[in-house]
Amino acid sequence: MAVLWPYPEDAFFHGAQPGRPSGRAEADQRVAEGVMARLLGHDRTGDQRIEVDVQNRVAILSGSVDSLEVVIIAGDLAWRTPGIADVCNMLTAPHGDDEAGRRHAGEG
Template identity: 40%
Template sequence: MMPFPPFDGFPEGTPSVPRPLPAGEPVHADRDLALRVADRLRAGLPQPGQRIVIEVQNRVVVLEGLVTDVHLRRLAHDLTWRTPDVFDVCNRLACWDGEPDNGGWADVIAEP
């Protein structure tokens, strides 16, 4: 068995050394993109009162929350995807079908 030499860490500037994210353009661009997606959803969804949380990281939009049916879930996905500068959409919206016999939750697993 060969012994390993003592490890003093990676030299500065190598890809394995964590660096803080600069508070410049990427953070502001993601925030601005989230606001544009919110405006598009607010204007494009036909029924008010949908509970949608929008998160953006590196131009990938994550939709989470609760909508009333599958059609609104698909519409929210499509509206988000058609927003300029969106790289990808992760649709994690759940649907509320309002039926008391199954507790009201409709399991929506397939992506549109």
């Protein structure tokens, strides 16, 4: 379990009411919606089962996708979303999909 450092606008500092999202949570939700819109709008990622969570402007991608190429594309799309500070790409692809990885690394 990771402990996130709270920001001054987080509920911790202001005693926010239970069940009511803080300003940071609302901003993260908007950024998550932006990431999802990009993923759904792309022809390679639109039909994949990708879960997106954003915490303190960090996009966390999880799920299982068709290929390593889709893993790379999804991470790239998340990085290009306004408001993202970092991406934790935890997507998995079937083993043996080395061709896309070599192309991305500039080999072969």
